[in-house]
Amino acid sequence: MGRTLAEKVWDDHVVTRAExxxxxxxxxxxxxxxxxxxxxxxxxxxxxRAVRRLDLTIATEDHNTPTLDIDKPIADPxxxxxxxxxxxxxxxxGVRLHPLGDVEQGVVHVVGPQLGLTQPGTTVxxxxxxxxxxxxxxxxxxGIGTSQVEHVLATQTLPLAPFRTMAVTVEGxxxxxxxxxxxxxxxxxRIGTGGGQGYVIEYRGSAxxxxxxxxxxxxxNMSIEAxxxxxxxxxxxxxxxxxxxxxxxxxxxxxxxxVAYWRTLRTDDDAVFDHEVVIDAAGLSPFVTWGxxxxxxxxxxxxxxxxxxxxxxxxRFAAEKALEYMGLTAGQALRDVTVDTxxxxxxxxxxxxxxxxxxxxxxxxxxxxxxxxxVVPGSVRVGLQAVEEGLDKVFTAAGAxxxxxxxxxxxxxNPDQLAPGERCASTSNRNFEGRQGxxxxxxxxxxxVAAATAVLGHLASxxxxxxxTGASDVRxxxxx
Amino acid sequence: xxxxxxxxxxxxxxxxxxxxxxxxIPAHWLKxxxxxxxxxxxxxxxxxxxxxxxxxxxxxxxxxxxxxPDFGTGSSRxxxxxxxxxxxxxxxxxxxxxxxxxxNSLKNGLLxxxxxxxxxxxxxxxxETDPAAEVTVDLVGRQVRAEGITADFALDENARWRLLEGLxxxxxxxxxxxxxxxxxxxxPSFKPSTTPLGAQF
Ligand code: SF4
Numbered sequence: 001m002g003r004t005l006a007e008k009v010w011d012d013h014v015v016t017r018a019e020x021x022x023x024x025x026x027x028x029x030x031x032x033x034x035x036x037x038x039x040x041x042x043x044x045x046x047x048x049r050a051v052r053r054l055d056l057t058i059a060t061e062d063h064n065t066p067t068l069d070i071d072k073p074i075a076d077p078x079x080x081x082x083x084x085x086x087x088x089x090x091x092x093x094g095v096r097l098h099p100l101g102d103v104e105q106g107v108v109h110v111v112g113p114q115l116g117l118t119q120p121g122t123t124v125x126x127x128x129x130x131x132x133x134x135x136x137x138x139x140x141x142x143g144i145g146t147s148q149v150e151h152v153l154a155t156q157t158l159p160l161a162p163f164r165t166m167a168v169t170v171e172g173x174x175x176x177x178x179x180x181x182x183x184x185x186x187x188x189x190r191i192g193t194g195g196g197q198g199y200v201i202e203y204r205g206s207a208x209x210x211x212x213x214x215x216x217x218x219x220x221n222m223s224i225e226a227x228x229x230x231x232x233x234x235x236x237x238x239x240x241x242x243x244x245x246x247x248x249x250x251x252x253x254x255x256x257x258x259v260a261y262w263r264t265l266r267t268d269d270d271a272v273f274d275h276e277v278v279i280d281a282a283g284l285s286p287f288v289t290w291g292x293x294x295x296x297x298x299x300x301x302x303x304x305x306x307x308x309x310x311x312x313x314x315x316r317f318a319a320e321k322a323l324e325y326m327g328l329t330a331g332q333a334l335r336d337v338t339v340d341t342x343x344x345x346x347x348x349x350x351x352x353x354x355x356x357x358x359x360x361x362x363x364x365x366x367x368x369x370x371x372x373x374x375v376v377p378g379s380v381r382v383g384l385q386a387v388e389e390g391l392d393k394v395f396t397a398a399g400a401x402x403x404x405x406x407x408x409x410x411x412x413x414n415p416d417q418l419a420p421g422e423r424c425a426s427t428s429n430r431n432f433e434g435r436q437g438x439x440x441x442x443x444x445x446x447x448x449v450a451a452a453t454a455v456l457g458h459l460a461s462x463x464x465x466x467x468x469t470g471a472s473d474v475r476x477x478x479x480x
Numbered sequence: 481x482x483x484x485x486x487x488x489x490x491x492x493x494x495x496x497x498x499x500x501x502x503x504x505i506p507a508h509w510l511k512x513x514x515x516x517x518x519x520x521x522x523x524x525x526x527x528x529x530x531x532x533x534x535x536x537x538x539x540x541x542x543x544x545x546x547x548x549p550d551f552g553t554g555s556s557r558x559x560x561x562x563x564x565x566x567x568x569x570x571x572x573x574x575x576x577x578x579x580x581x582x583x584n585s586l587k588n589g590l591l592x593x594x595x596x597x598x599x600x601x602x603x604x605x606x607x608e609t610d611p612a613a614e615v616t617v618d619l620v621g622r623q624v625r626a627e628g629i630t631a632d633f634a635l636d637e638n639a640r641w642r643l644l645e646g647l648x649x650x651x652x653x654x655x656x657x658x659x660x661x662x663x664x665x666x667x668p669s670f671k672p673s674t675t676p677l678g679a680q681f
Contacts (some may be wrong), residue, residue: 014664015660016659020637021638022652024594024656024660026660026663026664026667026670028671029672029674035510035511038513038514039515039562042514042615054674055674055675056673056674057674078511079511081511081513082511082513096674096675115675118672119671120674122671122672145558145584146558147584149590151653154650154653155654155657156658156660156664159653248673248674250672254669254670255670257668257669257670258668258670261668261670413511
């Protein structure tokens with residue numbers, strides 16, 4: 001019987017396999033950041049161990065880093081300690097670190113791919129659940145706990161229990177204005193936040209194949225929000241074109257050998273998935289969340305659901321709690337929900353294509369009075385590219401704040417937070433209670449919806465701007 | 481990891497179910513950069529109440545926690561296990577543990593023992609009546625013993641062996657160091673590598 005993409009990558013990394021024991025898997029790339037690594041380095045130090053493969057390890061600072069005044073000392077002493085600890089650990093153990101101020105600094109899941117370190121057929125881990133992002137390249141990539149971080153540092157391997165496979169097949173054309181974010185939000189709403197538990201999801205089908213690498217990363221990024229261990233997309237010409245010439249991509253003969261191997265990384269025709277979900281791309285539309293988990297979402301054109309309409313009592317209870325926290329009423333049109341803040345950024349939608357999309361909507365327009373809009377590039381490189389294209393000017397001319405790279409308001413570990421009761425349209429990935437600041441209310445949206453929402457002051461899509469002034473009405477928006 | 485063979489100590493009866501990791505160690509403790517020093521964060525909200533069982537003088541120095549069902553649900557934070565260990569707990573008894581918490585605890589040498597709810601109740605009654613009563617958690621014999629109570633428990637053989645030997649996963653994996661080296665030797669040259677510190681980038 002044939003094998004799926006995930007099974008092929010797994011099999012290629014088995015170091016030892018024995019009855020009654022988990023497989024020991026080799027890890028090709030280990031990404032580190034300041035929050036989940038300090039105790040792991042401590043463990044190494046106590047046991048007198050070294051990092052086994054410094055050449056497969058890289059660190060960046062992202063969760064705690066400020067997005068303003070980055071040349072000044074970090075105000076929060078606890079955040080500062082966490083960053084200083086990472087710097088000390090990396091220096092002591094010899095790990096390459098891209099600290100705040102470095103040109104390669106940024107959100108760990110944006111940095112790996114842009115350096116060309118994330119490659120098809122590799123195993124990638126990081127002490128962060130959104131490591132699933134890297135699966136967009138056909139890598140088997142997943143988040144791990146701190147003990148496992150230490151384990152990988154010391155051995156470059158992990159003992160892992162087997163997974164099940166799920167195919168999410170999306171066929172057809174995405175309608176105009178519908179993005180990868182809308183697609184993945186719709187998938188999560190369909191299968192639920194626990195629907196992917198124990199599975200590695202492979203996204204496939206003609207709609208997926210047409211996606212750019214940035215869009216594929218957005219899709220794989222949120223696999224974890226469906227409870228899945230990882231998400232993957234088979235590598236193809238789009239993947240190879242993205243990688244070619246990147247700093248750590250193979251070159252010369254190695255490139256040819258790599259591509260030859262990468263081409264084998266496709267699910268065999270006779271392979272069987274443990275579970276399959278089929279989605280019609282043509283039926284999708286801009287999607288937003290109304291609740292406090294990423295599965296509580298609906299098309300923008302819909303209304304806030306009535307908890308009473310849920311047959312499952314625990315779903316009903318969860319919906320009631322969510323509406324209470326979010327300050328929404330059943331039946332209210334989602335388009336009528338007004339916001340105070342708009343956040344464009346994060347490892348879900350903080351890449352150049354996302355900034356271009358938001359800028360195209362904002363070009364020649366102003367954000368609504370009373371709305372605060374933060375644009376935070378996923379990495380310094382993304383920020384530089386945006387500046388080169390003049391996107392920063394578009395944002396600031398529209399009244400948005402252009403910030404320095406980092407996780408920022410995705411989780412508010414730095415000063416970028418919502419105040420209690422504030423409502424935000426956010427391109428990030430989690431709308432949990434308090435995620436963006438204590439008492440803050442989050443609606444997950446695409447960059448396009450974020451930008452249109454900023455202009456109108458309520459949840460909206462670019463189509464709602466028709467007839468209103470804006471450069472994009474009279475000429476092609478900022479070109480790629 | 482410290483080996484766990486058998487442990488005898490006084491117990492803390494925690495008559496609560498569904499104790500999630502946010503209750504075990506609240507989120508604001510996660511900015512700490514060590515594995516120790518979490519003892520003051522353990523059950524932080526409840527400890528504000530002087531009558532909370534952990535605050536009672538007769539429970540000082542107790543090392544076995546006897547909790548209600550579904551202990552350790554919620555976020556995967558390993559800090560929850562560290563907090564229990566930092567406080568001095570060597571074993572936790574409950575009728576049901578959340579998966580991730582259990583995995584984390586066994587990785588760190590905190591023995592999580594699953595016993596039927598009736599036995600948990602019996603342990604509660606005993607240790608509430610006599611706070612000085614000792615409870616023995618015997619991993620060799622896979623048994624929990626206290627006055628008038630003898631209860632066998634199950635634990636998967638691989639996990640039990642690791643605990644008995646005091647092997648952390650790393651120690652165990654390093655027994656395969658030759659296999660790892662052999663794998664590395666056959667790894668294709670086109671695989672990505674970073675440039676370690678000091679090397680030219
Ligand atoms: S951007 Fe948000 S989700 Fe991504 S790594 Fe940072 S905090 Fe986590």
